[in-house]
Amino acid sequence: MKNYIECKNCLVPTENSPVNCPVCGTNYNDGTGKRIHVSEEAREVIYDWGGIYVEPIIIEGTTDYLVWCESGVLRINSEGEILWKKFLATVSNLEINRDHFSVHGRNFDIESGESI
Numbered sequence: 001m002k003n004y005i006e007c008k009n010c011l012v013p014t015e016n017s018p019v020n021c022p023v024c025g026t027n028y029n030d031g032t033g034k035r036i037h038v039s040e041e042a043r044e045v046i047y048d049w050g051g052i053y054v055e056p057i058i059i060e061g062t063t064d065y066l067v068w069c070e071s072g073v074l075r076i077n078s079e080g081e082i083l084w085k086k087f088l089a090t091v092s093n094l095e096i097n098r099d100h101f102s103v104h105g106r107n108f109d110i111e112s113g114e115s116i
Helices: 040-048
Strands: 004-006 013-015 065-069 072-076 082-087 094-096 100-103 106-109
Touching: 040 065, 040 072, 040 082
Parallel strands: none
Antiparallel strands: 004 013, 065 072, 072 082, 094 100, 100 106
16 A cells, blocks of 8 residues: 655645655655745645646746646746636646647636636
8 A cells, every 4th residue: 555645735645755745845844945835725726626737837937836737727926826727627738838828729828817
């Protein structure tokens, strides 16, 4: 039976007892070393949307992150607060360009999360 540790910051489950979360960098023992902070509100969305797929992506020219979850995409600022969220049912492919991102051929504005 595998043992998993769930990160208290970003909720990513990891096996093999690493010291730091492989997604957000949080130290499992003392909570330090975060590369990205996730607010309680963002954690709830991440949980509801099936968890984070890959390490959050910093948006060029900002300190904001694009967070790719199983059921949607959200943008959070450096304090971990949600700037926008886009529920998309299933996200198995995400591409990022300068001013927009694409999910399954649909384009969305990176500033607002709105369809373009």
